[in-house]
Amino acid sequence: MVGTNKGNFNTPHLKTGDPLPPYTGKLRLYNMRYCPFAQRTVLALNAKNIDYEIVNIDLMDKPEWLTTKSAFGKVPALEIAENVSIYESLVTVEYLDDVYPQRPLLPKDPVKKAKDKILVEALSPIHTVYFKLVRGPDTITEDNIAAYHKNLTFIQQELQNRGTKFLDGDQPGYADYMIWPWFERLHVIKHDLARLDKQKYKLLLEYIDNMFQDPVVAEYKLPREALEHFQNQYKLGLKPVYDFLIQK
């Protein structure tokens, strides 16, 4: 039932009626394979090469015990000791960065750290447009579009100002990995808003290419067909085949 970490992310999504896998003593992530928020925690765990196990959750037919691991019944939740869990994606990542010093993700300098967090806090326009693109592009307003471009421009401007390959330097860090799940998902959407203008967003597009080549990103990247399946079901209000990647 319980997958191990590296290389086996596609464990069955446990659902109502399924028993809680026995505690193994290992750090455990309650995850959903398509969830962009949980992906943040996965990227942090994998970047730091932490030994952990994944328990995937069917979020449309949740196991009864989920709220004992995550008070709001959401993923990601990180069980750091038996029956001690923390949740909210950014909280779990910061916890990991505090406790596992290898490959620090957040800058140590308070101003740089603040600037990374501002980039991540500012992300809601991209998030909004992505979900509306999936759910129904007709609901996207002019204000949504303006905020979306402002947000993309803000990220590109930071890349320019920093002058580094990634936002956090030679390799991706906190800002890069916390923003990434939405760029990965926008990439497969067939809509003008998701196809970024090659001139206007030249630097940002190079950056996105570089991120796709990062080994931590590549290892957890969803195959296009899986992501499209999930987006299509979501659009129709239907339950996705959570275990799509296992059934293949």
Next chain:
Amino acid sequence: MVGTNKGNFNTPHLKTGDPLPPYTGKLRLYNMRYCPFAQRTVLALNAKNIDYEIVNIDLMDKPEWLTTKSAFGKVPALEIAENVSIYESLVTVEYLDDVYPQRPLLPKDPVKKAKDKILVEALSPIHTVYFKLVRGPDTITEDNIAAYHKNLTFIQQELQNRGTKFLDGDQPGYADYMIWPWFERLHVIKHDLARLDKQKYKLLLEYIDNMFQDPVVAEYKLPREALEHFQNQYKLGLKPVYDFLIQK
């Protein structure tokens, strides 16, 4: 134009056409006297007894220079060196806690810190109900109400589990001050949802009383008539008299 910190929060709210006050070398907070988000930064600054100045902003007729201090034109923004600003309320508070070690607000222990941040991240149902109470109680849904009570119960349960006067111990800390602005505002609302049940929320109500008596909270507390003026104008979609507290 520029107020100093302690005891003089009610400086004029600068508006379109008003010049940027010359840089004084002092840490500067761009603020709006009624803003619950900016209040978080004020409470952190005051709790730490940091020397700073306030520049209040008319958010409905913003000064042209505001976006040079806060990229999204919002408050709070903290100018930490000339033309170097950080913003987003929680980012500013964490920055202050990193740089000014006196009276630490965030717990040092990574798990306790995570738990404090979860409490603050979980706050959106209270925020939603508060804004709908002000703007139009008719728009509050059953789901809003359920989430609101779940959120209040979650905070009360944490108080119970921690067994301390405040969430962060004998005196308020990060979780207390970051949550506080909404409790202060709910307190003046005349609606059943804002009047918490004395039995069900006994511990939470005691806590709210204790918070009102905290000197840092008391010093910045909005007089009831000012808050009611702001809420009434907001409900009607009218511009509040930002300088209400100066005109008195």
